[in-house]
Ligand SMILES: Cc1cc2nc3c(=O)[nH]c(=O)nc-3n(C[C@H](O)[C@H](O)[C@H](O)COP(=O)(O)OP(=O)(O)OC[C@H]3O[C@@H](n4cnc5c(N)ncnc54)[C@H](O)[C@@H]3O)c2cc1C
């Protein structure tokens with residue numbers, strides 16, 4: 001029997017029709033706007049044009065006014081700014097509360113948040129305070145041609161499939177998006193838009209105190225999402241030692257190393273070097289998959305690699321179906337052979353250059 | 356100052372055992388064993404470490420079908436004092452908003468607690484939503500990706516260190532609060548048979564239904580979930596060359612590969 005759906009008693013009733021505009025939460029870190037936020041502005045622009053509505057950017061913090069026009073250059077029509085000394089330090093509940101206040105006032109139809117670590121911490125709190133749904137790690141956005149509904153799309157359990165997720169009767173439609181899922185739009189200073197300065201009367205007591213920020217010293221390495229050549233290792237390497245070989249190969253080719261989730265889970269390589277659905281999307285010219293079976297969630301992260309090279313001991317490993325060039329064999333033999341031949345070639349070249 | 360801690364654990368299919376049928380692209384589910392989400396074992400370890408140091412208690416909670424009792428027994432085997440399984444047909448089909456609501460109600464019913472600890476994320480859905488949502492329902496301060504927590508002398512504040520992409524941050528957070536533990540921070544301790552036996556003898560695990568929790572059925576399960584899957588389609592496969600080296604000599608293989616890449620202008624050696 002079709003009965004009228006009763007609303008959860010904890011949810012304030014809303015009228016979804018009143019909600020307009022595609023919003024992006026703009027994350028500021030160390031005086032800069034995070035690239036993930038810029039990427040979302042480009043995608044928000046596309047959706048807003050399709051729905052004939054505006055793109056809104058939310059920037060909050062202290063001393064951030066000079067950044068307020070920046071989102072406009074990347075596609076925003078309106079920028080809602082809260083510049084307030086009480087927001088000098090980031091507290092997830094405090095920042096979340098301020099974004100909720102703005103969203104309650106202006107009623108955006110959608111709100112997108114970059115899937116940085118802070119973004120992933122903040123977004124579900126905002127969604128929950130607004131009693132709306134949220135989709136993590138969406139990979140594309142569509143507008144239903146008939147109903148105008150915004151549909152968020154993400155790979156579920158098996159990444160060969162994509163789930164289309166709708167938000168029934170609640171607004172804004174919310175999602176978080178990992179960095180590099182969408183391209184960074186071109187900055188265009190000729191674009192025009194409106195900066196709206198908002199003030200907040202009462203802010204939440206965060207019940208937290210910010211004590212210390214200590215940057216992590218990292219070797220000057222190219223982040224994997226920017227690398228042209230990636231040598232990536234999986235569970236098949238058998239140990240952390242295996243990565244030394246990969247490192248040597250990567251260095252010879254001017255590339256970097258990365259890994260599968262199993263390699264990360266084993267502690268052989270840090271999480272920020274994980275490729276795949278729950279790691280990073282990479283777009284190198286050459287991606288070497290060494291001892292990686294080729295699970296859907298892994299392949300998802302390399303769909304934009306120009307060429308994929310697979311080195312695997314098992315001729316039936318699915319990675320070969322997803323590779324351009326494959327070598328069946330033990331990496332402990334193949335990688336040293338590659339290193340040797342490359343060294344020979346380099347020697348010949350420098351030799352002939354000298355003559 | 357003792358700490359009363361609640362840990363959220365989820366019983367998930369062991370994804371390292373999950374295979375996908377490469378022909379149909381569907382998940383092969385038959386015979387896949389379930390495990391406690393590995394990142395939740397890290398959270399349990401953190402809770403037990405705090406209890407070892409300051410005294411108090413650790414209660415594990417889960418919203419799941421009855422099969423998840425095995426997960427609660429597992430963590431009781433590690434030294435958790437009490438387990439509560441929120442289980443009811445009405446909880447089925449929940450998205451993260453509805454799941455976190457039930458968990459928040461469980462925590463409210465437990466009543467006395469200082470700290471809620473969650474895992475980094477689950478390996479089956481990987482949303483990392485539940486911690487923040489529970490904090491929102493309970494109106495508590497929260498912080499994610501914790502690697503260290505020290506109780507201050509007043510017994511009411513916790514100094515936590517957390518890790519971000521490029522930095523450590525330190526916060527002082529007033530209790531009660533919610534934290535999630537960064538993955539791989541600790542190695543979870545082993546299950547001890549004597550503890551597991553205790554789980555069988557003393558029955559420290561309770562099952563709470565929607566009635567026990569006095570939850571409005573419109574707030575739980577499918578009905579309490581704003582998001583629905585409206586369709587599934589397949590990821591278009593990226594066309595690849597699928598050339599495989601024929602032969603067994605590693606150096607020949609290496610030459611073959613490098614010449615291909617050089618030919619295409621992708622390498623300059
Ligand atoms: C929601 C979800 C999200 C996920 N996200 C990701 C993600 O972002 N990234 C990711 O990578 N995975 C992800 N996974 C996990 C994924 O399903 C696989 O479990 C994982 O990718 C497998 O890693 P692997 O290929 O290194 O290991 P395995 O599947 O164990 O493969 C090891 C391979 O090494 C080969 N091998 C063994 N010995 C040798 C040798 N001596 N020389 C050469 N080859 C050898 C074997 O033949 C085998 O093919 C996710 C899973 C889920 C459920």
Ligand SMILES: Nc1ncnc2c1ncn2[C@@H]1O[C@H](COP(=O)(O)O)[C@@H](O)[C@H]1O
Pocket residue numbers: 362363364365392394395398416417418419451454458472473474475476477480481482483484485486
């Ligand atoms: N059904 C559940 N029951 C208890 N705790 C859960 C449940 N689902 C998630 N959690 C907790 O919330 C964390 C984040 O989960 P997720 O949002 O699914 O990635 C997990 O690591 C658990 O600690």
